[in-house]
Amino acid sequence: MKCVRCRARAEVQLRAHNAAYCRPCFLFVFRRQVERAIDSERMFTQGERLLVAVSGGKDSLALWDVLADLGYDTTGLYVGLGIGVYSDVSHAKVVAFAERRGLPVRVVTLEDEGGGLAVPTVAGLTRRVPCSACGTMKRHWFDTAAVEGGFDVLVTGHNLDDEAARLLGNVLRWQSDHLARQRPVLPATHPRFVRKVKPLFLTSEYETAVYAFMCGIDYIVEECPNAAGATQLLYKDLLNRLEAASPGSKLAFVKEFQRTGQPAFAAAPRESPNDCERCGMPAYGTLCAYCRLVEEVGRKAAARAGAPA
Ligand code: AMP
Ligand code: FES
Ligand code: ZN
Numbered sequence: 001m002k003c004v005r006c007r008a009r010a011e012v013q014l015r016a017h018n019a020a021y022c023r024p025c026f027l028f029v030f031r032r033q034v035e036r037a038i039d040s041e042r043m044f045t046q047g048e049r050l051l052v053a054v055s056g057g058k059d060s061l062a063l064w065d066v067l068a069d070l071g072y073d074t075t076g077l078y079v080g081l082g083i084g085v086y087s088d089v090s091h092a093k094v095v096a097f098a099e100r101r102g103l104p105v106r107v108v109t110l111e112d113e114g115g116g117l118a119v120p121t122v123a124g125l126t127r128r129v130p131c132s133a134c135g136t137m138k139r140h141w142f143d144t145a146a147v148e149g150g151f152d153v154l155v156t157g158h159n160l161d162d163e164a165a166r167l168l169g170n171v172l173r174w175q176s177d178h179l180a181r182q183r184p185v186l187p188a189t190h191p192r193f194v195r196k197v198k199p200l201f202l203t204s205e206y207e208t209a210v211y212a213f214m215c216g217i218d219y220i221v222e223e224c225p226n227a228a229g230a231t232q233l234l235y236k237d238l239l240n241r242l243e244a245a246s247p248g249s250k251l252a253f254v255k256e257f258q259r260t261g262q263p264a265f266a267a268a269p270r271e272s273p274n275d276c277e278r279c280g281m282p283a284y285g286t287l288c289a290y291c292r293l294v295e296e297v298g299r300k301a302a303a304r305a306g307a308p309a
Pocket of ligand 3: 280292
């Protein structure tokens with residue numbers, strides 16, 4: 001198999017793109033794909049301050065690597081979720097990467113913010129699926145860190161596989177509000193929000209894994225222990241089977257949704273949010289999702305402490 005750009009021996013085959021590349025050409029094409037997503041979706045410009053949410057996994061670290069190479073002003077943000085060894089190892093990978101590249105990183109540890117609210121504690125007390133509690137908490141701390149740090153943009157490493165699985169989940173339940181908000185760029189719609197962008201939304205997990213491997217990026221390979229059995233993984237598995245039979249399906253699903261479906265959902269009138277009475281973030285009701293969660297944790301912890309042994 002030959003590289004479609006330079007005819008050297010190919011190292012990577014990308015069936016979705018009907019292409020194969022040697023190592024230098026793959027690295028070039030990968031970076032160009034990210035650059036094109038940034039420019040065509042007008043995600044951000046040189047001179048803006050980017051806060052890059054990095055989990056220690058391959059996607060966010062590969063993205064941070066590319067953004068730094070492209071000369072953007074980046075700071076990493078790691079949120080310590082308190083998920084045992086998984087969190088310890090991912091934290092160490094983020095810090096090591098930042099040191100190696102000489103990039104600044106901020107760390108928010110949930111156990112230190114607001115009284116011991118690590119993901120396992122919150123999930124246990126509220127009997128929620130850990131991933132759902134985790135999502136609410138991560139979003140809150142991403143927004144808070146971005147606004148308080150004076151950043152222009154919050155960047156996440158969501159890739160094509162994440163976006164396709166999320167789209168499938170939203171379509172299966174026809175969640176029109178979620179479909180209206182599923183975009184690679186979310187403008188800052190509230191003073192406590194900054195713009196949120198996903199430069200890897202058309203880049204597959206396989207491509208980021210190859211990029212990270214070729215660049216020697218040391219990332220956490222293990223999935224979060226709470227991911228086992230999560231519906232998101234079931235959707236990813238279904239989409240992978242579809243992709244194997246019909247290469248390019250994931251890309252078409254996400255790309256065409258952004259072109260044709262999403263604008264239709266976004267055009268529907270929507271309720272505008274209030275300000276959360278506690279933290280000032282957007283809220284449907286008096287409290288935002290995060291403050292409601294914190295309140296529920298407080299109530300349940302107090303009930304447990306008061307309960308007879
Ligand atoms: P996930 O929700 O785990 O699929 O991750 C999606 C994106 O969210 C990642 O690519 C990161 O940009 C960001 N992210 C996930 N977990 C963390 C974390 N603990 N700290 C900072 N960013 C994270
Ligand atoms: Fe949030 Fe696994 S990363 S529950
Ligand atoms: Zn709030």
